[in-house]
Every structure is written in structure tokens, then in C-alpha cells.
Amino acid sequence: MNSAQWWRDAVIYQLYIQSFADGTADGVGDIAGLRGRIGYLSALGVDAIWITPWFHSPLRDAGYDVADYRAVHPRYGSVAEARALIDECHGAGIRVLLDIVPNHTSSDHAWFAEALRSAPESAARDRYHFRPGRDGGQRPPNDWLSVFGGPAWTRVDDGPEWYLHLFDASQPDLNWDNGQVRAEFEDILRYWFDLGVDGFRIDVATALVKAPGLPDLGYPDDALLADLTRPDHPHRDRDEVHEIYRDWRKIADSYYPPRIFAAEAWLEDAERLSRYVRPDELHTTLNLLYLKSAWTAASMRDAIDASMATTARVGAPTTWGLSNHDIERVVTRYGRADTRRRPGVAGPELGPVDEHLGRRRARAAALLTLALPGSAYIYQGDELGLADADVPEHARQDPIWVRSQGRRWGRDGARIPLPWTTDGSSYGFGEDGSWLPQPEGWGANAVSVQEGDDSSMLWLYRRALSFRRTHSALGGTDRLHWGEAPRDDVLVFTREPGFGCVVNFGTAPIPLPLDGRVLLSSDESAGAGVVPPDGAVWLDFEHSEQTRNGVRNG
The missing domain is CATH 3.20.20.80 (Glycosidases)
Structure with a gap:
């Protein structure tokens, strides 16, 4: 590679x-x-x-x-x-x-301290999500809930305004519609890249952009936890977030070697998840x-x-x-x-x-x-x-x-x-x-x-990682080839050239369904030609028509 x-x-x-x-x-x-x-x-x-x-x-x-x-x-x-x-x-x-952590800062951050000292609708407060509460400030601005449980809003000194925190009250959400927020994080990336950091894992990568108007989600009164699975969610996976990451990618690519990003993106929709790792955006998603x-x-x-x-x-x-x-x-x-x-x-x-x-x-x-x-x-x-x-x-x-x-x-x-x-x-x-x-x-x-x-x-991991570096079929991104499994509770696959993996999820041992030399086993009993219950085996074999599909003929 x-x-x-x-x-x-x-x-x-x-x-x-x-x-x-x-x-x-x-x-x-x-x-x-x-x-x-x-x-x-x-x-x-x-x-x-x-x-x-x-x-x-x-x-x-x-x-x-x-x-x-x-x-x-x-x-x-x-x-x-x-x-x-x-x-x-x-x-x-x-x-x-x-x-x-780009979705929120600490409530101890200098920006938030300035916001609390500033008046409603001030430039300092615009870096976060401050909103007047309902019923004269007595109730939160909307019904959003924290991922950690309870309301996603905290009132400011019994006044009319509240601030948004999708996590703890000590973690106020940043307003990514604000140009200062975007510029600040681009500078933070450059600061650490200049110090030699090779990349970043992005915490809560899908949450940065919120829907205009911060609409209600329609939670029942006794709800405790945030629901992050709804389509067209007002604070998850907004289309506008991709503009942010395209700008970040340009910064990463301006270095040599290029720096990289890995996104934490809790998404069920495969098509929407793939958008985060398009060629001009982030590199991988967990x-x-x-x-x-x-x-x-x-x-x-x-x-x-x-x-x-x-x-x-x-x-x-x-x-x-x-x-x-x-x-x-x-x-x-x-x-x-x-x-x-x-x-x-x-x-x-x-x-x-x-x-x-x-x-x-x-x-x-x-x-x-x-x-x-x-x-x-x-x-x-x-x-x-x-x-x-x-x-x-x-x-x-x-x-x-x-x-x-x-x-x-x-x-x-x-x-x-x-x-x-x-x-x-x-x-x-x-x-x-x-x-x-x-x-x-x-x-x-x-x-x-x-x-x-x-x-x-520990030895199992060390040996597996050693083989992963030295075996020509391991590592890389080439697709695997599924083989015919002897039972429904078994997975068999091969990777070229000359590697096979068998995993037995069942409660009874199975004979090895591949011809080859055992490289590594999760259980030593595989040496006897079987894959034990809840066991896995790596094999090395000569490439031939007989094993091309990862299954022993006859």
C-alpha cells in the first residue's frame, strides 16, 4: 500500500x-x-x-x-x-x-464564558445555540433530549434564554452556521497538523448542523433519551454538514503526506453513511x-x-x-x-x-x-x-x-x-x-x-497482526470470496492469493472445510483438523482451481 x-x-x-x-x-x-x-x-x-x-x-x-x-x-x-x-x-x-470534538465545547471554554456575559442576540452568543424559552422563558425552546438523558436545554440564570447541549449541560453545542466557528476549527486542524499529527477521529461527526428553526421532534412528555434514528432528523446527518468536511479535506490534502479523518457516524442508512467518505470528504467512517x-x-x-x-x-x-x-x-x-x-x-x-x-x-x-x-x-x-x-x-x-x-x-x-x-x-x-x-x-x-x-x-493478537503484515492476501482492500459453508452457523471465505478463514459460530465442532496449512487458530484444537465451537482458523493454501472458491471438492 x-x-x-x-x-x-x-x-x-x-x-x-x-x-x-x-x-x-x-x-x-x-x-x-x-x-x-x-x-x-x-x-x-x-x-x-x-x-x-x-x-x-x-x-x-x-x-x-x-x-x-x-x-x-x-x-x-x-x-x-x-x-x-x-x-x-x-x-x-x-x-x-x-x-x-467539533459539535460542542466545554462550558469552561472562553467563548462560552463570554457568551454568558453577553446580551441575547449578541455575536458572542451566536457562536452557540441560545434561544428564548417558551411560556415567557419557563420552558425549553423545544422538546429535544440529551443523548445522556433528560432535556437538551439549560436555562441561563433564570432568565428568558436557554442554551442547547445534546450531551451534558457542561457541553454547549456550537453553531456551525457561524463563520467564526468554522474558521476556528480549520485553524485548530492546522495547528495540530503542523505539530505532526497524522489525522483526527471526529467525534459525533453527523451532529454539527442543526435544522433551521430547531423544530420539535415530538417526544412524549415522559421520554428520557434522544431518538437519533428518524429520517430528516433536525440535529443529525443534515445535508449541510458535508460542506464542512469538504473544506476540512482540502486542508488535510494540503499537507504531505496528506492527513486523514475518521468519522464517528451512527447511521443506519447505508447510502447516507457512504456520503461521508466520498472522495472529496472524509477518508473512513467507523x-x-x-x-x-x-x-x-x-x-x-x-x-x-x-x-x-x-x-x-x-x-x-x-x-x-x-x-x-x-x-x-x-x-x-x-x-x-x-x-x-x-x-x-x-x-x-x-x-x-x-x-x-x-x-x-x-x-x-x-x-x-x-x-x-x-x-x-x-x-x-x-x-x-x-x-x-x-x-x-x-x-x-x-x-x-x-x-x-x-x-x-x-x-x-x-x-x-x-x-x-x-x-x-x-x-x-x-x-x-x-x-x-x-x-x-x-x-x-x-x-x-x-x-x-x-x-x-495477547499472543494471538501479536501473531495475527504479524501475519497481516507479511501474508500477501491480508491487509489491502481487495474483496473477499465467500465459500460454501458446511452449516448455517459457519462462515467460510478466502482472499487471494492463498488465504482462507473459517469461523464456527455453532456449539459443535466441524471438520475444516478448506485444504491448507493452519496458520493460526483461536483454539489449539484446530490442529486436529477441526474448528471448535466459537472458534476461528486462518489457513494458507496453494492457489488452484480446487480451492479457488474456498471449498474442498469431493
Whole structure:
């Protein structure tokens, strides 16, 4: 792959910075800790890292409430340290993506502080969405709800005006019809690109533009959560948002090598999703269809086919990922009886978790994911087989938990700091505890344990990523070829030249339906010529008419 096109088949490691590694002994992950673990990332075999927001922030929503986009929060480090990290990652062959939050700022941002000091209809307030309330200012301007729960409006000092926040009240939405907002973010992009950043993941990429007049959605009075699925939605996927990203693409292309963008776009409509990755807009969109699919052959195949068809229509690569910082970890979800992702529902209400089952399925899912054409995302800790932790109520920090008054579980369980060793006050995460409590026994899945165990999840990931770099059929964006499966609960596909993948979603083993040498298996029993239940196998075979369609004849 052309180095300027590295993003088309890259493996990108999502790094939740405050939970990765603590280098300053304050219980919070930081740039110093990350710099000390570049060797780990290099040994894992990833092509790039995506770092969740490290900007100056009051951290009411884990840094997705930005007060200064050109400054690094002191608890993470400094801009100088950030530049050193970028240089060191580049030296190790790892590119660096940052997480940009353009839909809203923090309420601590200088612009919002100025807006609160200013009069209604002032230029300062026009950078955000301030509106007079209904009934003389007593009720919100419309019925929109926050993604985190409750009204999407907060009243300003018992006055007539309210401001819009599709997330927490500390995250006021920006007005992207305002030219100052657009110019500011274009300058922010250039600032970080000039420092060497290779690209950005765009948070809530579909939400920036709001419909004129901010019309009601028609929610019932007792509604708690925002509905993001309606057609012609007033604050999701407006056609005008594409003008913004065409301008951003011009900036990215003005650098050499060109910088890249990955969009977070929760959209069900494949045609509308494909618009974000047209040749003159963003480069990739995170594949949320695949991420939320159930652990069944039919669900996974449908998601794979639909995802590749969506991106193929505009010449973009497909991306694949199993979890991220906003949802349950894959081990937890796949350990339940119902393995679908169900938005708005989390925690114990989803049913009990069999972590042994979830981990076995997660191993097979890793091989399936890394065998697919396009790029892949790994959420930190998935390579260790981590499950969600049960965070005590008093320690939870997610605004979803707070705003719903405990009715929604929140995301803290998927954000627990990584275990690097089997002992210590934070299992090697740092020297003095951790910002979220790690559960007892967290060190059982530590890096130090798994590095010495060739049957561990970490070794499986390292070997898979090594083969992905060296096998001529892997990586790239060429389409796969589905083979005839021996049962409905099995997927069989090949990629040329000479690679096959078999995934058994069933409860009984199957004989290997491909002729070839086993490269890698999620379960060692594949060496006996079978694919175990909830197992996956990679094979290498000589290209011939017999295996052209990925099925053994006779």
C-alpha cells in the first residue's frame, strides 16, 4: 500500500489516555506513561494509535468537553511532550490520530464564558445555540433530549434564554452556521497538523448542523433519551454538514503526506453513511454496523456484506472494530445470551455474563475481524481479553450515570485502567492507584502474564497482526470470496492469493472445510483438523482451481 494511502488497511489502536499508563504517579494515564509504552505498541504490531482527547478540559466527560483545543491538559502533560510523543511514535513506525470534538465545547471554554456575559442576540452568543424559552422563558425552546438523558436545554440564570447541549449541560453545542466557528476549527486542524499529527477521529461527526428553526421532534412528555434514528432528523446527518468536511479535506490534502479523518457516524442508512467518505470528504467512517452485530454467522455476514457494499459505492475502504470506549467490551457482550448491542441498555439488566464463553468468542472474532479487507480498530485491553468491570456506584464518573440518576449504567466499566503486572497498587498502571478502581484479581490478565504465555489473547493478537503484515492476501482492500459453508452457523471465505478463514459460530465442532496449512487458530484444537465451537482458523493454501472458491471438492 502506498504510504500516503496507509489508512486504507491500517490497524489502529484506540488509546483511552487516562486508562492506558500513568507516568506521573497521580493515578491518571498521561503522555509520559504512553511514551514509556511505545515499545509495547510496536511489539503488538499496530500501524497507528487514536488518542482520546488530551486537550485542556474540566474532564466532566472524560475530555470530550474541551476548554482549549490548542492546549494539553496539565494532568496529561504539555504540548512539548505531545510533540515529543508524536516524533517517537513516528520513529517506531506508528502514526498518531487525535480525537477532535467539533459539535460542542466545554462550558469552561472562553467563548462560552463570554457568551454568558453577553446580551441575547449578541455575536458572542451566536457562536452557540441560545434561544428564548417558551411560556415567557419557563420552558425549553423545544422538546429535544440529551443523548445522556433528560432535556437538551439549560436555562441561563433564570432568565428568558436557554442554551442547547445534546450531551451534558457542561457541553454547549456550537453553531456551525457561524463563520467564526468554522474558521476556528480549520485553524485548530492546522495547528495540530503542523505539530505532526497524522489525522483526527471526529467525534459525533453527523451532529454539527442543526435544522433551521430547531423544530420539535415530538417526544412524549415522559421520554428520557434522544431518538437519533428518524429520517430528516433536525440535529443529525443534515445535508449541510458535508460542506464542512469538504473544506476540512482540502486542508488535510494540503499537507504531505496528506492527513486523514475518521468519522464517528451512527447511521443506519447505508447510502447516507457512504456520503461521508466520498472522495472529496472524509477518508473512513467507523463501522458501527459491524460493531453492534450479534455473534451469529448470519448477523456477521450481513454486516460484512452491507459494510463493504456501502464503502465500495464511493471507493472508500471498510473499517472493522469490535468495541470502543462508549460501549461494553466485546468479552462482556459476547458472554451474554443475547450478543447484540442494544443502545440505551447496559449492565446487569442485559443478563448474566459468562466471561469464559465471551473470551472464547472474542478470540474467534479477533481473527475474523483482522482477516477482513480494509482497516481495523483495536480498543485498548481487547488484546488482553479484558471484560467490563463492575464499578461501585460511589466511584462512577460517567455523566450518563449521573444525568439518568442511576437508571442507565454508563460506560465506566469499559474504561478501567489497564493491568500491566500482577501486583502493585494499580497492577502496574502507575505507582499510586488508579482514577477508576480496578477489580480484585485484575492482574490475572496483565501484560506481564500474557507475554510469557503463547496461548494468551495477547499472543494471538501479536501473531495475527504479524501475519497481516507479511501474508500477501491480508491487509489491502481487495474483496473477499465467500465459500460454501458446511452449516448455517459457519462462515467460510478466502482472499487471494492463498488465504482462507473459517469461523464456527455453532456449539459443535466441524471438520475444516478448506485444504491448507493452519496458520493460526483461536483454539489449539484446530490442529486436529477441526474448528471448535466459537472458534476461528486462518489457513494458507496453494492457489488452484480446487480451492479457488474456498471449498474442498469431493
